[in-house]
Each structure stands twice: as structure tokens, then as C-alpha cells.
Amino acid sequence: MCPVVSVSDAREKLSNVINEVAYGHERYTVERRGQPLVTIIPASEYNDLVTLLTENGVLSEVQGVPVTIRFTGQAYFISDDVFNLYGEGDTLEAARQDYRTAVQEYRADLEAHADHLAPYLAEHLVQLRALESASNVL
Amino acid sequence: MTTLPARKVATVLSGKFAFEVEDSHHRIYRLFLDGQLVARTFMSHGARELSDFHIQKMAQQMRLSRKEFLAAVECTLDQATYYTLIRERL
DSSP states (O other): OOOEEEHHHHHHTHHHHHHHHHHHOOOEEEEETTEEEEEEOOHHHHHHHHHHHHHTOEEEEETTEEEEEEEOSSOEEEEESSSOOEEEESSHHHHHHHHHHHHHHHHHHHHHTGGGBOHHHHHHHHHHHHHHHHHSOO | OOOEEHHHHHHIIIIITOOEEEESSEEEEEEEETTEEEEEEEEETTOOEEOHHHHHHHHHHTTOOHHHHHHHHTTSSOHHHHHHHHHHTO
């Protein structure tokens, strides 16, 4: 856990906080009324994390679908290799919601054209129905 | 990192490749060949630029490699070639 300082303490000790983070490998969380607002980490560490999350991402799962979550420093991007769908957003939750919507729209679209699907799309529809049966959340 | 103007990609999809367009939460593009839905892709409303992430996923949704997708947008891959490729990959 990072040391926690209040906004007023951080303001007073900003120079020290910056030096400790930049040269002392420390990280600080700044809170207001007990709620964490920001975490201060070295810029090089932030850049390394963004590079890692942009290039490799993190494996996760949304609505039973294995996904990769990436962060570019400006936006979150969630994608899967099963249906090749994606979602994006300024926040992780916004990207998750966008991905959920993409899955729901995809399912509805395939259902609407169920009698006229190319084989790979028909297979996707079978998989989506199975996911719904398994999780009952789609 | 490659980026493409979203408007240019949209024009290629609905124009050159004759995808049907429908607005929902996302803008959805569907391609029907021989009475079958063979490809479906989408873009966010208001998207101005497509990043590498979008390009990779849209290419997969269209049954194309990234290189073929870029060729499609840059006009070196025509409709007849795309339709031949997608029929081979169904």
C-alpha cells in the first residue's frame, strides 16, 4: 500500500513528495475526506505501465467471454478473439459497458438473420446462445 | 502506429463494398452475398480516427488480414477481389 496523504498535506509538502517519488521509489495516494483521489507514481513507471498495457494488455473475462483489456494512456480497449468484438471507453467501466453492448447487439443481429448466416456466423450464434444459457446475463 | 480516418473507412464499406448500414448503439455494417450474411462489422458513432486496435478487429470481422484491410481502404483491393476472398473464407 502507498503512503496516504491528504490534499492539504500534499499541497504543503509537494516538493518533498515529488522528490520521494522521483528519486526514492515511493508512491503516494492523495485523498480527500477519506476518499483516494489520485496516486502519484514516477513518470517512467507510468510510461512503462502504459507500454505494457498497450502492447500486451491484461487477460480478463466479460460476460463469460475471454477478453484482452488494453490501455493506451488515453482510452481503454477491450476485445475478444472468439467473436472479434470490441468495446472502448475513457474509463475501464465505460469500455466494459461498450463491449457488453457490442455483444448484445451482435447476438440480436445474428438472431434476426438466423436463417441466412454464413457458417462461421451461425457458429457464433450457437456460442452466444450457450453463453447465455451458462450465465443468463446476455 | 497506423491510423485511418473513420469517414474514409465508412465510405469504403458502404460504397465500394456495398455493406448495408444501420444505426444502433454502434453504426453497424452488414454484407450479404448469395442471400447470406457473410460479414458484419461496426464503428462507434462519432469515431474520427481508427487506431491499430480498430483496424485489427474490423479486418477480422471482414475476414481480411490487416494488410488486406489497409489495401481495401487504400483502394488497391477492389470489390470483386474482396468478394472472392470472403467466399473462400466462409
